[in-house]
Amino acid sequence: MKYETQKLAYPYFLAAMGLFVAQVLGGLLAGTVYVFPNLLSETIPFHIIRMIHTNALIVWLLFGFFGAAYYLIPEEAETEIHSPGIAKLQFWLFLIGAAAAVVGYLFGIHEGREFLEQPLIIKVAIVIVALMFLYNITMTLIKGRKTAVSLILTIGMWGLALFFLFAFYNPTNLALDKMFWWYVVHLWVEGVWELIMAAILSFLLIKMTGIDREVVEKWLYVIVSLTLFTGLLGTGHHYYWIGTPGYWQWIGSIFSTLEVLPFLAIVVFTFMIVRKGGRNHPNQAALLWTMGCAVMAFFGAGVWGFLHTLAPINYLTHGTQITPAHGHLAFFGAYVMVNLAIITYAMPHLRGMQPYNQVLNMWSFWIMCSGMAFMTFVLTAAGVLQTHLQRVMGIGFMEVADEINFFFILRLLSGIVVVVGVLIYVYAMLSTDKEQAQAGETSPQAAE
Ligand code: HEM
Ligand code: HEM
Ligand SMILES: [Fe+2]
Numbered sequence: 244m245k246y247e248t249q250k251l252a253y254p255y256f257l258a259a260m261g262l263f264v265a266q267v268l269g270g271l272l273a274g275t276v277y278v279f280p281n282l283l284s285e286t287i288p289f290h291i292i293r294m295i296h297t298n299a300l301i302v303w304l305l306f307g308f309f310g311a312a313y314y315l316i317p318e319e320a321e322t323e324i325h326s327p328g329i330a331k332l333q334f335w336l337f338l339i340g341a342a343a344a345v346v347g348y349l350f351g352i353h354e355g356r357e358f359l360e361q362p363l364i365i366k367v368a369i370v371i372v373a374l375m376f377l378y379n380i381t382m383t384l385i386k387g388r389k390t391a392v393s394l395i396l397t398i399g400m401w402g403l404a405l406f407f408l409f410a411f412y413n414p415t416n417l418a419l420d421k422m423f424w425w426y427v428v429h430l431w432v433e434g435v436w437e438l439i440m441a442a443i444l445s446f447l448l449i450k451m452t453g454i455d456r457e458v459v460e461k462w463l464y465v466i467v468s469l470t471l472f473t474g475l476l477g478t479g480h481h482y483y484w485i486g487t488p489g490y491w492q493w494i495g496s497i498f499s500t501l502e503v504l505p506f507l508a509i510v511v512f513t514f515m516i517v518r519k520g521g522r523n524h525p526n527q528a529a530l531l532w533t534m535g536c537a538v539m540a541f542f543g544a545g546v547w548g549f550l551h552t553l554a555p556i557n558y559l560t561h562g563t564q565i566t567p568a569h570g571h572l573a574f575f576g577a578y579v580m581v582n583l584a585i586i587t588y589a590m591p592h593l594r595g596m597q598p599y600n601q602v603l604n605m606w607s608f609w610i611m612c613s614g615m616a617f618m619t620f621v622l623t624a625a626g627v628l629q630t631h632l633q634r635v636m637g638i639g640f641m642e643v644a645d646e647i648n649f650f651f652i653l654r655l656l657s658g659i660v661v662v663v664g665v666l667i668y669v670y671a672m673l674s675t676d677k678e679q680a681q682a683g684e685t686s687p688q689a690a691e
Pocket of ligand 2: 662
């Protein structure tokens with residue numbers, strides 16, 4: 244590790260992993276309620292469990308992004324982070340805010356509106372946290388070297404904060420409410436977060452394959468342009484049935500179909516660079532997560548997104564189990580995996596030891612990916628059946644829910660597999676290699 248302030252990433256990655264465990268345990272509990280509907284219905288009702296599951300997801304992904312930025316920006320900018328004090332303060336404020344939100348949820352304090360349930364004061368705290376971060380990173384960039392990777396990462400983070408501001412606008416008109424809600428949700432995951440992901444993957448590829456920066460930068464610009472060209476108007480795929488004018492069915496269908504292209508470009512780019520640059524880096528596990536991220540994001544967002552994005556198809560599938568099938572694989576493939584990739588890469592440097600327990604880490608990769616893939620297939624099957632029975636045959640919602648119950652049992656089983664994978668990952672990242680510890684070896688990788 245070349246710069247002292249890269250260490251600022253460490254607590255962020257620890258918090259990310261901790262909340263990741265909490266998130267999947269919350270998911271597991273939600274999946275259990277699906278199979279045993281009355282479980283905890285008085286103490287922690289399903290909607291609260293679901294809220295903790297999805298909010299923990301967003302918060303740990305943000306912890307991961309912040310950590311990734313603090314880790315990679317010094318190296319890219321060739322200078323220390325502007326203010327380590329702000330970075331530390333920002334960490335604690337965010338952690339306390341997240342904890343307060345969860346406690347509030349448990350007591351039923353929330354504002355509704357999926358993903359944006361945080362009470363007003365927590366939303367304000369999130370904005371303060373984001374401003375502290377943006378100030379710190381932007382000041383660092385101004386005094387340092389400006390690379391495409393750090394610029395795009397920073398632009399992505401600015402976009403993330405700006406679009407979050409729409410969370411404060413909650414019109415009473417339900418159509419308008421939904422319109423602005425998607426400004427946050429869609430423009431995050433299919434807009435600015437994609438820039439963040441592309442920048443982190445580029446950093447990892449430059450570091451691990453030894454390829455010329457110019458090659459990666461050229462691709463990065465292609466991906467960013469494709470993302471913004473398709474993703475902004477792609478928002479239209481959520482405007483089919485909420486009371487917006489009919490032309491959105493055309494705009495949404497066309498542009499969101501094109502949204503597959505940046506995800507395809509990321510796969511091509513990753514594999515091309517790994518082939519050209521070679522895969523001799525000692526941290527094979529980090530390379531596996533990097534390549535896996537490109538592939539799984541393509542399937543989750545690209546393929547499973549396209550599956551229900553055309554208006555005539557979405558007319559039938561809207562809000563069925565097809566939606567969480569896609570939501571799970573897309574979030575996992577793109578944003579969970581990019582975080583696990585950078586954490587896998589950075590942790591050995593941060594802890595001052597060789598990449599250890601790589602085999603175990605790679606096991607966790609295959610276990611988690613199989614679990615999520617199986618969950619996606621199962622929910623897709625449930626969704627197809629549900630669409631047919633409910634939307635084509637016109638059978639009532641609750642009756643159909645009984646019919647597809649079997650798939651919810653399978654979803655629960657796949658969830659257990661995912662949780663096991665997550666626990667193995669965290670163990671592999673945090674345990675100490677006994678031989679290395681005994682030999683008293685410190686940071687042989689730091690020279691790299
Ligand atoms: C990494 C990127 C992506 C993530 C994380 C993601 C995640 C999600 C999530 C969580 C939802 C459910 C939202 C809700 O109603 O609560 C959703 C809905 C949807 N997504 Fe994505 N998505 C991504 C990319 C895409 C792409 C590229 C497409 C199209 C090619 C797409 C098409 C859709 C559609 C059509 C819906 C609405 C489903 C419905 O009508 O019920 N998504 N997405
Ligand atoms: C890293 C892995 C995971 C990610 C990224 C993730 C993400 C998500 C997202 C984005 C939603 C909202 C979905 C939507 O509205 O379409 C959701 C809901 C849910 N998740 Fe997960 N999740 C993960 C792991 C799990 C696990 C292991 C389980 C265990 C069975 C699980 C069970 C559920 C359930 C039951 C819901 C509520 C679905 C509903 O309301 O019908 N998730 N998750
Ligand atoms: Fe979308």
